[in-house]
Amino acid sequence: MTKDKMMDKEKIRVSDISGKNGQMVELDPSRFLPLLSPYDTLELEPRISPLTAEQKIKYECDLDGISAIMLPRPKTEREKRTLVDKFLSGLTKLFDKEDNWTFIQPLLLTMEYCAKCQTCSKACPIFTQSGGIEIYRPTYRSEILRKLYKKYIKPGGRAISRMTGEDIDVNWEMIARLAELSYRCTICRRCAQVCPMGVDNGLVTHELRKIFSQEMGINIRQLHELGSSQQLLKGSSTGMTPAAFKDNIEFMENEVKERTGLEFKWPIDKAGADILLYHNAGEFLAWPENPEAFAVILDAAGISYTLSSDLLGYDGVNYGVWYDDIQMARVALKHIEIAKKLGVKKIVIGECGHSHKALAVIADRILTGDFIIPRESSLTLLADIVRSGRLNLDKSRNEDIFVTLHDPCNMVRLMGIVEPQREILRAVAPGFREMTPHGVDNYCCGGGSGFAIIDNANFPDWRHAVAGRMKLRQILDVFRDVISPEHKKYVCAPCSNCKGQFREMFVAYGIFERCNILYGGLAELIVNAMPNLKKPFFDWEWR
Amino acid sequence: MPNGKKRGKYGGSYFEEIDWWTKPSNHSFFLELREMMKEILLIKTLYRHNRSLWIFSFPLHLGLYLLIGFGFLLIVGGILILSGLSVIQNSANILSKSVYYLTIAFAVSGSMLGIIGASGLFVRRAFDRELRLFSAWTDYFNLLLLLAISACLLAGWATSDGSLDLLRAYTAALISIGQAPVMPGILQITLGLVSFFFLYFPFTHMSHFIGKYFAFHKVRWDDRASAAGNKIEAGVKEALSKKLNWSGSHVKAGMTWKQATTDFNPKAEDDKR
Amino acid sequence: MPVFEYNGIEIKVDDDGFMEEPEKWNEPVALALASVEGVSALTEKHWKVIKYLREYYLQFGMAPMIRRLCKETGFSLKEIYELFPSGPAKGACKVAGLTKPAGCV
Numbered sequence: 016m017t018k019d020k021m022m023d024k025e026k027i028r029v030s031d032i033s034g035k036n037g038q039m040v041e042l043d044p045s046r047f048l049p050l051l052s053p054y055d056t057l058e059l060e061p062r063i064s065p066l067t068a069e070q071k072i073k074y075e076c077d078l079d080g081i082s083a084i085m086l087p088r089p090k091t092e093r094e095k096r097t098l099v100d101k102f103l104s105g106l107t108k109l110f111d112k113e114d115n116w117t118f119i120q121p122l123l124l125t126m127e128y129c130a131k132c133q134t135c136s137k138a139c140p141i142f143t144q145s146g147g148i149e150i151y152r153p154t155y156r157s158e159i160l161r162k163l164y165k166k167y168i169k170p171g172g173r174a175i176s177r178m179t180g181e182d183i184d185v186n187w188e189m190i191a192r193l194a195e196l197s198y199r200c201t202i203c204r205r206c207a208q209v210c211p212m213g214v215d216n217g218l219v220t221h222e223l224r225k226i227f228s229q230e231m232g233i234n235i236r237q238l239h240e241l242g243s244s245q246q247l248l249k250g251s252s253t254g255m256t257p258a259a260f261k262d263n264i265e266f267m268e269n270e271v272k273e274r275t276g277l278e279f280k281w282p283i284d285k286a287g288a289d290i291l292l293y294h295n296a297g298e299f300l301a302w303p304e305n306p307e308a309f310a311v312i313l314d315a316a317g318i319s320y321t322l323s324s325d326l327l328g329y330d331g332v333n334y335g336v337w338y339d340d341i342q343m344a345r346v347a348l349k350h351i352e353i354a355k356k357l358g359v360k361k362i363v364i365g366e367c368g369h370s371h372k373a374l375a376v377i378a379d380r381i382l383t384g385d386f387i388i389p390r391e392s393s394l395t396l397l398a399d400i401v402r403s404g405r406l407n408l409d410k411s412r413n414e415d416i417f418v419t420l421h422d423p424c425n426m427v428r429l430m431g432i433v434e435p436q437r438e439i440l441r442a443v444a445p446g447f448r449e450m451t452p453h454g455v456d457n458y459c460c461g462g463g464s465g466f467a468i469i470d471n472a473n474f475p476d477w478r479h480a481v482a483g484r485m486k487l488r489q490i491l492d493v494f495r496d497v498i499s500p501e502h503k504k505y506v507c508a509p510c511s512n513c514k515g516q517f518r519e520m521f522v523a524y525g526i527f528e529r530c531n532i533l534y535g536g537l538a539e540l541i542v543n544a545m546p547n548l549k550k551p552f553f554d555w556e557w558r
Numbered sequence: 559m560p561n562g563k564k565r566g567k568y569g570g571s572y573f574e575e576i577d578w579w580t581k582p583s584n585h586s587f588f589l590e591l592r593e594m595m596k597e598i599l600l601i602k603t604l605y606r607h608n609r610s611l612w613i614f615s616f617p618l619h620l621g622l623y624l625l626i627g628f629g630f631l632l633i634v635g636g637i638l639i640l641s642g643l644s645v646i647q648n649s650a651n652i653l654s655k656s657v658y659y660l661t662i663a664f665a666v667s668g669s670m671l672g673i674i675g676a677s678g679l680f681v682r683r684a685f686d687r688e689l690r691l692f693s694a695w696t697d698y699f700n701l702l703l704l705l706a707i708s709a710c711l712l713a714g715w716a717t718s719d720g721s722l723d724l725l726r727a728y729t730a731a732l733i734s735i736g737q738a739p740v741m742p743g744i745l746q747i748t749l750g751l752v753s754f755f756f757l758y759f760p761f762t763h764m765s766h767f768i769g770k771y772f773a774f775h776k777v778r779w780d781d782r783a784s785a786a787g788n789k790i791e792a793g794v795k796e797a798l799s800k801k802l803n804w805s806g807s808h809v810k811a812g813m814t815w816k817q818a819t820t821d822f823n824p825k826a827e828d829d830k831r
Numbered sequence: 832m833p834v835f836e837y838n839g840i841e842i843k844v845d846d847d848g849f850m851e852e853p854e855k856w857n858e859p860v861a862l863a864l865a866s867v868e869g870v871s872a873l874t875e876k877h878w879k880v881i882k883y884l885r886e887y888y889l890q891f892g893m894a895p896m897i898r899r900l901c902k903e904t905g906f907s908l909k910e911i912y913e914l915f916p917s918g919p920a921k922g923a924c925k926v927a928g929l930t931k932p933a934g935c936v
Contacts, residue, residue, distance in 0.1 A: 070846075085846065241933040242933070245933060252933060253932070253933055254893040254933055255891075255893060256893075258891065259892070259893060262891070263899070299896065300894075301896075301897060303898050468933075470847070471846070556909070557908060558908070
């Protein structure tokens with residue numbers, strides 16, 4: 016390491032977040048940890064495009080030259096002061112047990128008990144793979160909030176923080192950087208898992224985003240206006256209306272008939288069915304083979320289920336889990352209402368990680384009375400079906416594909432669903448091999464917490480080169496011995512969000528062309544192993 | 559929730575069971591207790607994820623536990639003295655004899671481990687760039703305090719109180735509010751530091767054992783689901799009746815959570831705009 | 832809001848170059864937007880895709896499934912990338928004057 020590179024690492028302190036000297040960090044890809052063959056040199060890596068001169072003037076980007084939010088720079092000092100005041104009032108509410116009853120307990124524990132041991136930093140893929148850029152360190156972000164907490168929330172804070180040298184300068188520059196910094200963590204919670212104190216740095220990211228959205232109205236368009244709000248209004252975050260949904264269903268029924276010869280009518284709005292199945296609406300649009308596969312499997316297994324064509328009934332996503340408790344609650348409650356109306360025995364959540372998190376876990380703390388309808392993962396259901404032998408699977412049909420499993424953070428680490436998907440893969444894919452590490456120690460795809468759908472400015476470049484870096488490395492590693500394109504390789508990712516990230520990242524790196532690695536869900540692999548198909552259930556082509 | 563043998567090994571949960579809500583609850587107080595003991599005694603999470611820090615943190619904690627045990631043994635010894643028994647090396651009484659030897663064993667091993675652990679952690683914090691960046695002066699001070707207590711105790715034992723009779727007599731005097739013996743300088747310092755420690759530690763990070771209990775038991779491990787009629791549901795009902803106060807325009811401040819979420823009509827809101 | 836100018840035509844676009852006012856789309860506008868895609872001339876194949884997208888959008892208010900676009904125009908995804916280098920979502924939809932697709936797609 017050259018001298019100035021070392022000096023660079025030394026330079027950044029927590030207090031620098033309030034500096035008025037423009038951009039804090041200049042990203043230098045040569046300092047990111049190297050990937051594996053054939054990407055072991057920088058040449059084949061995509062560039063992180065700089066913002067245009069116009070964008071730099073218009074939007075806040077003084078953290079690291081990346082803009083996730085496209086936050087407009089305030090024009091006057093007065094505007095800045097108003098924003099600062101709003102931020103501080105949001106901060107107060109975040110630590111008020113009436114206003115933030117949802118997450119205050121773990122938040123306070125996180126503020127009080129961090130031992131500053133940096134065990135979390137070693138676990139964070141973004142921090143480690145970036146080559147150790149200080150601002151991406153989990154404790155860097157948490158320390159900022161902690162200092163704010165100690166100064167403004169704890170009694171006597173202002174005096175004490177000056178005494179203990181933990182003072183922090185609150186100005187608009189700090190707030191703008193902090194807003195961006197809250198979108199440099201995918202909330203994968205690896206940090207929370209390794210913390211010896213039980214502190215949760217992923218939670219800090221979530222809580223910070225709440226100050227910005229719930230109090231200041233600052234949020235990312237694709238998450239809010241074109242995300243959760245659009246979902247509440249039109250029925251889906253994709254903008255798909257019930258009419259479009261039903262039309263797509265018809266198209267997909269024909270697809271299934273063509274591929275498998277199976278004539279069936281998708282059960283829609285069937286009151287009294289056992290199960291209400293929620294897919295991520297994006298699946299219908301981008302990866303229809305997945306919900307089609309579910310339909311084939313459930314039909315063959317004789318399961319009583321239904322989809323719903325009500326507003327929100329065909330879109331299981333809930334973007335509020337990333338940035339806003341109120342939006343989260345609104346969407347989750349609508350999802351449950353629909354299930355109640357149909358009188359189903361349980362809700363099954365399709366291959367969508369954040370859907371699992373929202374409906375199965377977080378919603379548990381906003382449901383009462385007859386709204387408490389059991390929620391189950393499709394992974395559990397599918398494993399049960401596979402185990403029962405009802406499908407007569409023939410795994411040799413998948414034998415020409417090397418398969419690895421990507422563990423979606425929200426199903427695996429968060430919920431402890433580890434074995435069912437493995438049981439299934441062992442039954443349908445002879446070429447199945449595990450990544451290292453895997454299971455609850457897995458690494459995030461890099462697209463979590465909304466990243467996969469944020470394509471503002473140059474944020475996607477950062478997402479592929481930094482956030483997804485560790486995952487890419489794992490994929491190149493697990494397929495090391497068969498990396499050349501004559502071998503078909505499949506990254507099984509039972510989560511729409513992860514698939515979105517893989518799609519974008521693979522395009523950026525040219526992975527499919529260069530290495531012949533495809534990504535996809537789990538259900539379609541199962542159907543591919545079903546005996547009566549004349550041809551493979553999905554085509555080996557880019558999707 | 560710490561699960562049994564199979565699931566516990568890979569971190570699985572009841573969500574892996576089909577129709578999990580119809581199966582008996584996996585809540586096992588015994589397993590929770592066992593994991594808690596592993597954390598407390600072996601500092602398990604640090605061992606798994608940050609071995610190089612654990613090498614010093616473990617002896618520090620073990621040393622502290624032994625010193626606490628030592629304190630407890632002093633009290634027992636004090637009580638024995640007050641009730642007429644003498645606590646000496648070759649006492650006829652088994653209890654006295656055991657207390658005599660155990661007290662020394664705990665004091666010496668505890669303070670040695672304390673010295674190793676505290677000085678090791680201090681050096682790491684001072685010289686490891688990552689740790690230094692985030693350490694406040696209190697972090698160093700606390701370690702030095704623990705180091706000082708351990709070192710002074712060990713020195714006091716080695717130079718002036720090999721049988722620990724003086725400290726025992728001091729403890730007896732504390733219990734009976736009687737006349738304490740004259741203590742040599744080194745032990746006076748030790749006692750002074752210990753008194754300061756008891757006043758000081760509740761205000762510092764060193765009281766993290768309380769926080770950790772909640773963080774592990776109430777947050778990390780508590781995966782009980784809400785169900786009609788149970789405590790969680792009651793808590794939720796109460797929470798939903800709270801009034802919203804956030805200023806974001808999409809948040810309907812003034813309404814209760816229940817109103818703003820369940821009764822929220824997005825079309826009406828959109829038409830207004 | 833940036834304004835995109837080409838051959839005397841002014842179009843309001845978002846930061847990614849998608850039309851902000853899709854109702855103002857017409858064929859010259861399509862040509863203008865295509866220039867950004869690096870497509871200098873729109874062939875019959877291009878127009879087939881554009882027409883399909885436009886019709887679907889007017890009926891359903893959004894872009895169609897990618898699979899559907901391929902099937903109903905008869906082009907493979909690869910061919911669509913050849914026609915519109917940025918792909919069906921970021922390329923073809925933009926030229927057809929749709930607003931930017933949203934959600935996990």
